[in-house]
Amino acid sequence: MSLDLVLRVVTKLILPFIQMFALYVQFHGDYGPGGGFQAGVITAGAVILLAITFGIRAAQQIAPKAIVERMVPLGVLIFAATGVVGLLLGRNFLDYSVLAHDPVHGHEWGIFLVEFGVLVTVSGTMIALFYAFVERGR
Amino acid sequence: MNVALLTLLAVVTVAVIRQRSLFGVAILAGAYSFLMASVLIVLDAVDVAMTEASVGAGISTVLLLATLHLTKTIEIRPTRPSLLSLALALVVGGLIVWGTLGLPPFGTADSPVHAHVAPRYLNQSLRETGVPNVVTAVLADYRGYDTLGEATVIFTAGIGVLLLLRGFRRRDERAEREK
Numbered sequence: 013m014s015l016d017l018v019l020r021v022v023t024k025l026i027l028p029f030i031q032m033f034a035l036y037v038q039f040h041g042d043y044g045p046g047g048g049f050q051a052g053v054i055t056a057g058a059v060i061l062l063a064i065t066f067g068i069r070a071a072q073q074i075a076p077k078a079i080v081e082r083m084v085p086l087g088v089l090i091f092a093a094t095g096v097v098g099l100l101l102g103r104n105f106l107d108y109s110v111l112a113h114d115p116v117h118g119h120e121w122g123i124f125l126v127e128f129g130v131l132v133t134v135s136g137t138m139i140a141l142f143y144a145f146v147e148r149g150r
Numbered sequence: 151m152n153v154a155l156l157t158l159l160a161v162v163t164v165a166v167i168r169q170r171s172l173f174g175v176a177i178l179a180g181a182y183s184f185l186m187a188s189v190l191i192v193l194d195a196v197d198v199a200m201t202e203a204s205v206g207a208g209i210s211t212v213l214l215l216a217t218l219h220l221t222k223t224i225e226i227r228p229t230r231p232s233l234l235s236l237a238l239a240l241v242v243g244g245l246i247v248w249g250t251l252g253l254p255p256f257g258t259a260d261s262p263v264h265a266h267v268a269p270r271y272l273n274q275s276l277r278e279t280g281v282p283n284v285v286t287a288v289l290a291d292y293r294g295y296d297t298l299g300e301a302t303v304i305f306t307a308g309i310g311v312l313l314l315l316r317g318f319r320r321r322d323e324r325a326e327r328e329k
Contacts, residue, residue, distance in 0.1 A: 037200070042281045045196035047289065049300075053204040060212055081312070088305045091298050106294040119279040123290040126297065133301050137308030138209055144315040145216035 016065070023065040030058040038131055042120070048127035052134025059139050068146050077143055083136025091129035094122055151192060159185050172223045176214040183207035197285045267292075 038051035063071035095106035102110075108122025109115035162182045169175050183206030190199035254261035275287040289297055 041286050042283055044283060045200055045285070047197070047286055050197075050200045050204050053201075053209055057204065057208050057212075060209075064212075084305055084308050084312075088298075088301050091301050095294070095298065106298070108291065108294075116278065116280040119291055120281060122294075123279065123281055123286060126290045126294060127286070130297065130301050133305055133308075137304050141213065141308060141311055142216065144312050145213065145220065148315045149216070149219045 019065055023061060027058055027062060030054060030061070034058065038127065041127060042123065048130030049134055051127075052131045053138060055131070055135040056138030056142070059135075060142050063142065063146070068143070072143070075139055077140070080136050080139045080143065083132050084140055085133075087129045087131065087133025087136060089129075090132060091126050094125045094129065098122075152189075155185060155189050155192065159189070170225050170227070172218055172225055173215075175225075176211055176218060179214065180207045180211035183210065 034051045034054035037046035037054060038048060041047035041051070059071050059075045062074065094108070094111075098107040098110055099105050106122075108119045111118040111121040111125075159182065162178055162185060166175055166178045166182065169178060183202055186206065187199040187203040190196075190202055258264075271284055271288055271292060275284050275292075276282055279287045279291050281287045281291070
C-alpha cells in the first residue's frame with residue numbers, strides 16, 4: 013500500500029472533514045437530518061478508511077480495539093441509564109421531563125443523551141466488526 | 151427524475167443477478183444503495199436517505215468486501231436452474247405487489263398512517279421536546295423505547311458476529327495445538 017501516494021494524501025486531507033461531518037450530523041440532528049445512528053456509521057467509516065489506507069495498526073492507535081469493543085455495550089447502557097433516571101425520579105421509563113428543571117429542556121437533554129448512546133454503540137459495533145474481519149483474514 | 155432513478159435501479163438489479171464475480175456484486179450493491187438513497191431524497195425522507203447512503207453504500211460494502219477477503223470471490227455456477235425457486239420468487243413478488251394495491255395512494259393526507267398520532271407529533275413536538283426536527287423527536291423521545299430496542303439489536307448482532315469470528319479462530323488454534 014505504500015506506493016499509493018495519491019490515496020494516502022487524499023485520505024489524510026479528507027479524514028478531518030469526514031470526522032467533522034460526523035460530529036455535525038450528531039449534534040445538528042436536532043435541527044436537520046441526521047442523528048446518532050448516521051453519525052456513528054460516518055465515524056466508523058472514517059476509522060475504516062484510515063485502516064484501509066494506512067493499515068490496521070494506524071487505525072488501532074486512534075481507536076484501540078479494547079476501547080472500541082467496550083463501546084458496544086456502553087452505548088446501550090448510556091441509553092438505558094437515561095431511561096432509568098426518569099424511573100428513579102418517580103416518572104416512567106425514558107420520561108425525559110425530569111432531567112432538567114424545565115420539562116422541555118429535560119426532553120432536549122434526554123434526546124441528546126440517547127442519541128449519544130446510539131452513536132457510541134453504532135460506531136463501536138461497526139469498527140469492532142471491521143477489526144474482527146481483518147484479524148480473521150490474517 | 152423518478153423514472154430515471156427507478157430505471158437505473160432496475161438496471162443495477164439485473165446486473166447484480168447476472169454478475170458472477172462477487173467483487174462486482176459488492177460494488178454494484180453499493181451503487182444500488184446510492185441510487186436508493188437518491189430515491190429517498192426525492193421522496194423527502196432525508197434522514198432515511200442519509201442512513202441508506204452511510205450504511206447501505208458505506209459499511210455494507212466494506213463488510214461485504216471484508217467477507218470476500220475471507221472467502222472466494224467467484225460464485226459457483228448452479229448445477230441446474232431451479233424452477234421451484236423461480237416459481238417461489240414470482241409468487242412472493244406477486245403477493246407483495248398485490249398487497250401494495252390495497253394501500254392508499256402515495257402522499258394522501260387522510261390515509262390511516264397520517265390520521266392517528268402523526269398530526270399530534272407535527273403540531274406538538276417542538277413545544278413538547280424543544281427539538282425542531284420531528285424525525286429526531288419521534289425517534290429519540292416519543293418512540294424512545296423502540297429506539298432502545300434498535301440499539302439493543304445492533305449490540306446483540308455485533309456481539310454475535312464478533313463471537314462467531316473469534317470463536318472459530320480459537321477452535322482452529324485448539325485443533326492446531328492438538329495435532
